Every structure is written in structure tokens, then in C-alpha cells.
Amino acid sequence: MYKINDQCVNCGACEPDCPVEAISEQNGVRVIDAEKCISCGSCAASCPAEAIVEED
Numbered sequence: 001m002y003k004i005n006d007q008c009v010n011c012g013a014c015e016p017d018c019p020v021e022a023i024s025e026q027n028g029v030r031v032i033d034a035e036k037c038i039s040c041g042s043c044a045a046s047c048p049a050e051a052i053v054e055e056d
Contacts, residue, residue, distance in 0.1 A: 001037050002044055004030050007051035014043035014052060 004014075008029045015023045015030060022036035023043060032043070032052075044052040 001034055001039050001055050002032055002041065002052050003055045004032055004043075005051050005053060007049050009049050009051070011048060013046045013048060017042045017046040 004023075006029075010025065010029050012025070012030065015025075018032075019040060019042060020036050020038055022033045022038075023030050024033070025031075039054070041054070044054070
């Protein structure tokens with residue numbers, strides 16, 4: 001599972017790359033819905049701020 005940390009600049013680059021539409025905007029930052037996330041890593045690869053990290 002991936003998580004968006006506080007380095008997120010809300011650019012939105014990650015959202016269209018998510019194949020299961022697990023990313024949305026909330027309170028000025030992007031968030032990942034843990035129930036939808038399939039841990040593919042597409043979002044992390046597209047994040048220019050390196051704000052998306054894999055959780056243990």
C-alpha cells in the first residue's frame with residue numbers, strides 16, 4: 001500500500017496514473033484510498049515531488 005506524505009504539492013500528476021482511481025483530492029492535498037489501492041506503484045513513479053511512499 002502506498003501513502004502520500006506531506007511533501008505533496010497537489011500537482012495532480014499521480015491521479016490519472018492510478019489504474020483503480022484510488023487517488024483523490026482532499027483539503028488541498030492528494031490522498032490514496034487504502035481500500036482501492038492495489039500497490040502497483042504507478043502513482044509513486046509519476047510523482048515529481050517524491051511524496052508517495054510505500055508503507056510497511
